[in-house]
Amino acid sequence: MMTWQLEMGTACRKAVKLVLCTGALAAGQGMAGGLIAYEVGTADVGLASAGYGARAQDASTVLSNPAGMTRLEGTQFLAGGQLLWGNTKFSADTGTSPGLGGDNGGYAVGSNGWFPGGGGFLSYSVSPDLKLGFAVTGNFGAPLSYDNDWVGRYYVQETTLLGISLLPSIAYKVNDKLSLGAGVNAMYGIYTNYVAINNPAPGLGDGRLKMDDRSWGWGLNLGLLYEIDPGTRLGLTWNSQIDLDFKGPAKFSNLGPDLATILRNRGTLDADIKVGINVPQQAMASVFTQVNDRWAVLGSVGWQQWSKFGEVQLGISDTNDPVSLTQNLNFNDTWHVALGAQHRLSEPWLLNFGVAYDSGMQSGDVSPLLPVNSAWRFGVGGEQQLSKTTYWGIAAEYLYGGKLDTQLQTTAPVALGGRGKVVGSYNNTDVIYVAAYYNWKFF
Template structure:
């Protein structure tokens, strides 16, 4: 029993927490509210404000005035669980993702005609899943909370009127907490064994961007977000009758995990003074997530090898997302935006867990920007995410069976303020 409990607890330490992010896998898209209004189409080519520090560092070359942008995206997710059945009794309330907020902040300062400096703070990965205490699938996943916060100092250089490049190292802090249960077969749902894992790490990566301005109306961009290699260190605590006299014990834990690199391509075309069109695609190398490997130290012989060296295969696959969008300048003060995106899920039917019950998705977005004067712009955006139904089908000698159908959707609402000095 202990071996399977811990394997479930360590299952996809980061990804488990992001089953309803408005991006594939466990990535979060909401690093810019101005881009959110077009479903992030044109993210690496628009360079509308200081949030280009994330979208494309080379885009800072288009910003002529020192400016600061800050915002917050709120995500409300809804899940219906249907056709549930399992070896043990329990509830299937769904709606396991609480109301979540993702902050962002950016600063850009042109240094001269060629060089610009920028600084960004944003959330690239994370979110939370938290099922009810008596969830029927609790032996395959209960609570997951993971946060990744990134700080990115950045420089861009303009070679000429057409070509610009940008580069920024990323300093990434990850914190996580995971909980799972093991069944007490005598009285299921009562005195279950529990495993709680906490860990954190800080690791380095980088963002690299290229922007080519074909003419005054059209530009193309490409941004590379690097892989980040984490080694989370923390502790594993076990409790409950399933662990007999070892209940309450803690063990030092090390968990190795890589967040994937991605490449974003996009084009922005100003059709006329009123209309601007956007299109873009993002490739993400989720296939890096072949397995999760964790090591617990100081485990008593009675619990080893189950709590020693733990490997969980994931077998995720690479994905593409595609988006199109448009902006209409209603007058000098108001701009309206809209966008549509499709996004593949990296999960597969064999390994999909209640922690990550995601499928392919479609995203519809609307946004607006209000500029009362040349110094201030306020962006507001709304997104609706709709996922295809996904199936959970797990069988285990120790945890029993659990089968269900997940119907997921989410609403995103964000606002951002840009001030130019």
């Protein structure tokens, strides 16, 4: 008995080290995939998130539904990594103010369209009915980087909004059918925003406003897993809202003397900027059913409360009358639906397929600060069992966001210190995800 406990303790310590190392690597790369992404380098990429809260086949359930840990034997660790390429590129129309130039900004997402992600997930068996879990991952936010002289520079040049989550979790099997789980989401938020300022004085070029801060936010993840029969299970999950209260001084550079004087007299030159961002609460219902020895069907329906997001746009609308440095942006709640399947091709190989749809968070025109809206997802992946204790998998997903129109208007013209009119679209927006993961079991 003592030998068994020592072996389990050693295995757990090794797995915890793997989680922290994997999470640290992913966090250092600025991982995320969208605002709230289902893609964190796991099998859910190939399933387009179908069955997200009911699959419970590996340690990534610590994130998707902590109650699912009761289905896992022993101590399990999953490391996942992914790379995405986003085709998010603005195209200006003739309605754009000529004084803004002709630079369309380049690929907005990540570094010239490229962006990494991933995570580490651990499930530890205290007993057959009691499980503990821990994960380090990031599924909230994204970095945007436009060319400094692009036509929308007075609205945004570069912005980073990322949330990196530490997820200690627990699960308990109440009876043969019902399992309950809970986890704390300790999210480390990173926020940076650069925007150009239109100097009314000739010959100075653009000024710049920068705001950056780091903040911790706290949330609660609750999960329920109910096994209707040995081959069918239902998962219900709820994630609370997380408040990231970013606050920092307005950092101006290269301002004309007249504008600097006006801002100083109005108390905004060195004022603190508050950017209260709320990571939305969300709820999801998922189902998994094993049709026969070869096929399983998965599905999900979810809701996210983006109307409480609270993102603001920085900048000065009219440098001759700089009344505010922030502007509120309004968003809509969104709905999510996904359907997928798993096919046992052979004893070592399992294939995943999935399709999903998310409704849009923005009505009509989108902000260049958040060039995202409704989207379709199409996923495919495969897993190979290498031994009783290890398997690996690869997955790919194509996300199609269609055409996103933008129409920004200000009363003051560019020549007199205004932001100007930015009219155009992001044509045929799409994202390609490629993921790989490896799972270990320690008995």
